[in-house]
Amino acid sequence: MPDDRTTATELGTALGTLPFPDLASALARRPDQLRIADGAWDRLEAISNSGRFAAELALSFANGRALLDARDGLRGRTPLTIEWTGGRRPPGDEVAPIDLRIDHVYLVSCKYQSDILANASPGRLFDGLLATSGDWDRTDWYESVASVELTALYRACVSATGLTGFPPAVSECSRDELVALRKALATRAYPDAPSRSAYDALCRAVSAASARRWSERLESSGVAPETMLWRLLRIGSAPYFVLGIDRRTGAPARFRIADPWDWRDQFTLDAFAVTPAVAGQPRVDWTGTYRSRGDDRTQKVAGHVEIRWSHGRFAQPPEAKVYLDTPMADLPGYHPLESLVRSQPSLWSTVSPHGRDGP
Numbered sequence: 001m002p003d004d005r006t007t008a009t010e011l012g013t014a015l016g017t018l019p020f021p022d023l024a025s026a027l028a029r030r031p032d033q034l035r036i037a038d039g040a041w042d043r044l045e046a047i048s049n050s051g052r053f054a055a056e057l058a059l060s061f062a063n064g065r066a067l068l069d070a071r072d073g074l075r076g077r078t079p080l081t082i083e084w085t086g087g088r089r090p091p092g093d094e095v096a097p098i099d100l101r102i103d104h105v106y107l108v109s110c111k112y113q114s115d116i117l118a119n120a121s122p123g124r125l126f127d128g129l130l131a132t133s134g135d136w137d138r139t140d141w142y143e144s145v146a147s148v149e150l151t152a153l154y155r156a157c158v159s160a161t162g163l164t165g166f167p168p169a170v171s172e173c174s175r176d177e178l179v180a181l182r183k184a185l186a187t188r189a190y191p192d193a194p195s196r197s198a199y200d201a202l203c204r205a206v207s208a209a210s211a212r213r214w215s216e217r218l219e220s221s222g223v224a225p226e227t228m229l230w231r232l233l234r235i236g237s238a239p240y241f242v243l244g245i246d247r248r249t250g251a252p253a254r255f256r257i258a259d260p261w262d263w264r265d266q267f268t269l270d271a272f273a274v275t276p277a278v279a280g281q282p283r284v285d286w287t288g289t290y291r292s293r294g295d296d297r298t299q300k301v302a303g304h305v306e307i308r309w310s311h312g313r314f315a316q317p318p319e320a321k322v323y324l325d326t327p328m329a330d331l332p333g334y335h336p337l338e339s340l341v342r343s344q345p346s347l348w349s350t351v352s353p354h355g356r357d358g359p
Contacts, residue, residue, distance in 0.1 A: 002087040004043075008053040009060040009112040010099045011036070011044050013243050014082045016064020017074060017102060023048065023061045034082045056112060063243040063254055067108070070337035072256045073241065079103050096234045096257070109234075111244030111253055117234060118322040122307055125320040126214040129223050130231040140317040141307060143171060145209035146202055153198040154314070157181065160191040170314060182312045206282035206307055214274045214284065225272035229288045230260060232303065232322060235333050246328045258333035266293055267332045282307040282318075290332055301326045 020026040100108035123137035161184035310316040
């Protein structure tokens with residue numbers, strides 16, 4: 001079940017695609033086009049009435065209206081059916097996290113809360129190259145690529161916190177022991193100089209090993225660097241729309257995302273590079289250098305991957321969080337939605353806001 005903020009932004013976006021003057025009018029009518037249960041309607045009304053997410057609801061409704069008005073979007077045509085995934089996992093492979101499906105054709109990904117492109121296991125990214133299925137390292141990534149440094153950090157933390165009776169390696173700890181260690185390390189910084197030094201060594205080792213594994217896999221797998229960049233940018237087999245906010249700039253995000261055919265018609269990838277980074281946690285930077293076919297101008301798209309523990313230190317195996325460093329408006333294949341100047345109000349009069357045949 002999605003949280004209240006997610007519910008507000010995704011359903012607010014959906015209602016914005018219908019010809020209501022504002023969100024309150026849409027909520028009062030509960031239009032049949034939006035296929036959600038009464039409980040979801042009740043929850044959305046309660047969220048709206050609380051005023052907690054007024055700004056998010058206003059922006060999401062405006063984003064939905066932008067899709068309705070867009071030349072590359074609905075072109076002023078009122079949707080007949082809007083389906084909401086409601087946080088459910090897709091039944092098959094899916095490159096983009098689709099939240100709304102309009103008239104069985106228009107796919108929408110709502111991006112309001114995070115600038116994370118993907119949240120995968122390190123093995124799936126560095127060995128599996130973000131494929132949706134395959135065979136890759138599914139063990140603890142720190143243990144796999146930097147076991148010596150991980151053990152040194154673990155022992156330094158046990159010593160610094162004064163815990164006793166712990167095994168010599170973190171892999172031998174019970175669940176209760178890991179919980180106790182995590183609670184003892186609840187402060188933001190590591191407790192003493194030896195543990196901080198050990199963590200710095202772990203960061204360097206994991207960053208270097210992850211970048212090396214990624215580069216070697218790209219060279220040996222037969223997966224083209226172009227395909228890797230498409231996966232990072234969430235460019236899939238079919239076009240879709242991203243509606244939300246660009247957290248790097250604060251601007252509304254309203255884009256049509258190209259498919260690989262469109263991308264190749266417009267761009268050529270010259271290079272894709274990954275490098276270990278020096279940061280406060282294990283990190284790998286990635287950069288794509290490409291040219292626009294129209295003017296042959298060379299440009300770059302950049303991002304980074306943070307490899308960090310899930311739910312706190314020593315709690316669960318690390319995750320690989322893929323971030324964008326380039327603003328969304330500058331991404332190759334991300335096309336801003338352009339408004340369609342409407343001079344035919346009859347486009348809206350053919351279908352009632354309450355349903356095909358009116359209330």
